[in-house]
Amino acid sequence: MLTQTKKEFIEFMVGADVLRFGQFKTKSGRLSPYFVNTGNYKTGAQSSALGSFYAKLIKETCGDGFDAMFGPAYKGIPLATSAAGALAREYGIDKPFFFNRKEAKDHGEGGSLVGYQPKDGDRIIIIEDVITAGTAVRETIPVLKAAADVQVRDMFISVNRCEVGQNPGKTAVMEVKEQFGIDVHAIVDVTDIREYLEQAGGYEDVLRLMDSYMEQYCVF
Template sequence: MAQLPPSTAPTIPAYKTAFLQACLSANVLTFGTYTLKSGRQSPYFFNAGAFHTAPLLSAISTAYAHTIIAFLAENPDIPQPDVIFGPAYKGIPLATTTLLALHTLAPDSWSRTSYTFNRKEAKNHGETGSLVGSPLANKNILVIDDVITAGTAMRETIELVKKEGGRVVGFVVAVDRGERISEGESQSAMGLIRREFGVRTARIVGLDDLIGVVRAEGGGLEGEAERMERYRERWRASD
């Protein structure tokens, strides 16, 4: 597993260090030229689907849990979530394992919290419908997802929760790319969601964190860090 130099490790919490090291060691964070859903060409790609072993899943779910606990502590007016919601498909294991991690870290606070995820297509037999897990009606919903660029999936999730009678009280992502969603827009997708829906957001890491760990790693990755920095300067959002 990749190791961060001791001089950089104290600058971020241990759970973030473990998460970033897992991203590198498992090739969750990869480099090249990737076409995003927006059509933009990115020099890096984050694939949460690669967290498919127990140690890796533990690293990301623990990082989510610590991020959520800090997020709620910093925003005491946000009500305790009744449901952790994970949008299909990558959000499904993230929601379930994060709820377990939250219960491990603070069982008294999270023993009554449920999880829910959606199906891509509604089921028309047995337990019909598009949701699996807790009903959302009259519930406070905390949504977690892997990464956000354009915010399309985030909007769809907020509308789905609203349709089901729930209220999104927060949105937490593993990686916030922090880039403008288009040439004519100065804000990021996260910033736009905060402005448009009044939903507060949090992240495990941002692009600055990714660049920092790649630079610290060395081993020929300096060029990748420079490509990411140029990309950041080209698309950096104002928020």
């Protein structure tokens, strides 16, 4: 269902040139008629607004029932930072955040994690941009588990593409739940985007390509 918040978020992504339409190759190698590039957020106002959208979903989903927020390098870093700021500013939920380096630091204190240092038993939530085939999640969990015996039960993303993962008939989100026990929560999913475009009008060509792509790759 296309709620007002979802509509506002889609318009926000389009306005920031983050949600784009055309032909794009995804991380999974598929040629998609739409693409979400959170790397295109580039202003303070955009970062603040983005954090508010994430914070609202986090607050509604788990309140303050977690210990820290993890943003996987690289795009997850500003997402976790802005979400943490918005949670503190708007809901009084002040939680630490941390992220990883792609390469471990070999000087100073060393290590691959920056910010909060997780402890055994910590409840960690992951802040990411999108899930297509679940590749990034499978790279992230070993990083967290190598740091401490943490619990990861929730992950928050901008867009759920609802696409099949590594197994026929199952989305990457379903596989992440089965493999890691993580519930993935999205601000919007591909059906919301499609519904928005249909209501807005003028996107007939894009809708035709999206329908074809969704029929081939999506599971609902």
